[in-house]
Amino acid sequence: MSRKERDRLKVVEAVREKRLKQGEAAKQLGLSLRQVKRLVRAHREEGAAGLVSKRRGQPSNRRIEEVERTAVMACVRNHYADFGPTLAAEYLRSFHGFTRSTETLRQWMIEADVWAPKRQRRKRPFQLRERRSCVGELVQIDGSPHAWLEARGPRCTLIAFIDDATSRLQYARFEPAETTRAYLLGLRAYVTRFGRPAALYSDRHSIFTKHDPEDPTPTQFERAARALGIEPILALSPQAKGRVERSFQTLQDRLVKALRLAGIDTVAAANALLPRFIEHYNARFAKTPKSTQDAHRALEIEAEPLRWATSEQYQRTLSKVAVVPVPGAAVPDPDPGGAGLSPACGADHRL
Structure with a gap:
């Protein structure tokens, strides 16, 4: 007999010995009066064995075939x-x-030994940072080099922009490597679609900051962000930008399998699948923000200035170069002003 059945036995014996009324026994056992009468009758006919479940050792009636x-x-x-x-x-x-x-x-x-249960996670030794209240108030950006196409295609990097308030995947694109140009293209696509966020949160990769404290020149990405009025914020640890880090853990599980089931083996085809996957991902994992206000600001810049701002820009020195004369052609004067100018500085940008 189980402990529950032994407890019932003591109450039923007390009822049969007239030491307890059936109504009081029903309250003690949490049963109806009709159930108590049934237990008393079973004890009278079969003794203690009458209180043992007849279904013990048999499969459940609700079992799946x-x-x-x-x-x-x-x-x-x-x-x-x-x-x-x-x-x-x-x-x-x-x-x-x-x-x-x-x-x-x-x-x-x-x-079936198809899946092994995970061990219970230890408590986090750090305090979680609260989400921002509004969409567009803070956007976490990062890249994840991974075998996204497994053995079917080349190894590539997923560039992702995650909204801190909602964990929505706002932008994602596969690139051959994590480069400045990849982030600049992502920034251009993001602000064109959603507007300018208040701040971008990244790690301390050399793309986002220079590690030489004596070099005041900003990186290409920092220059582009500030040109658009976006504040770049640098995280001091991976845990600080946990939203995007945990998103990559989920993507490395779900997105890899989605690409496999679709039979995709090229980066171009993977990028073509991303919009549909992002829609499904956001429907499954996005959170509701605390505030309905959208912190994105209007772009307020034309397409060509935006393309210039989000391009790689370098300073180049123009020098006097000897010109080889061509028969029948006029030879240009390298110093038409005749002022003996020194080499000038010019700008070179790569879109």
Whole structure:
């Protein structure tokens, strides 16, 4: 007998010995008066054995048929063997008509040794930073070099812009490497679509800051951000920009598998898939901001000045170069003013 059944036995014996009324026994056991009468009758006819459940050792009447379980696990092994239970359940519901809970699938996958449960995470040794209140108040930017195409294609980097208030994936694009030009293109695309955010939050990569304290010249990205009136903020640790770091953990799981199932093996095709994936990702993981106000500001700049501001710009020195005369052609004067000018400085920009 279980402990619960032994407790019931003492109460039922007290009722049979007239030491306790049936109504009081019902209150103690949390049962109806009819249930207490049934227990008393079973004890009278069978003794203590009458209080033991007749279903013990038998399968539940609500159990899922083994045929369905076998079919689901076969589908998981064939298509989603390295998926976690939550992601596998989403794909099964979308494409295979799966109607059971995620927890049911998790237990099946554990019993079949398809998935191992994770250890309980330790408590964070640092205090979480609260989200910003408004969309566009702070945008976290970062790049993630990873085998996004696995062995089917080249290794590349995902450049991502994550809104701090909502965790929405605002911009994402695959690039061959994490470069200044990749971030400048991302910044141009972001402000064209959403407007200018109040601040950009990044790590201390050389793209965003110079590590020489004696060099006051800003980096290309810092110059472009300030030209647009956007404040660049540098994080002192990876935990400080945890929104984008955790987003990359999720993307390295879900996006890699989405690219695999779509059979994508080129960076161009992966970029073509991204808009649809971003829409699904935001619907699944985006949070509601505390404030409905949008902190993005109007762009207030034409297309050509924006292209100039978000391009790589370098200073070049113009010098007098000997010109080889061409028969029949006029030879240009290198110093038409005749003032004996020294080499001049000019600007070179790469769009």
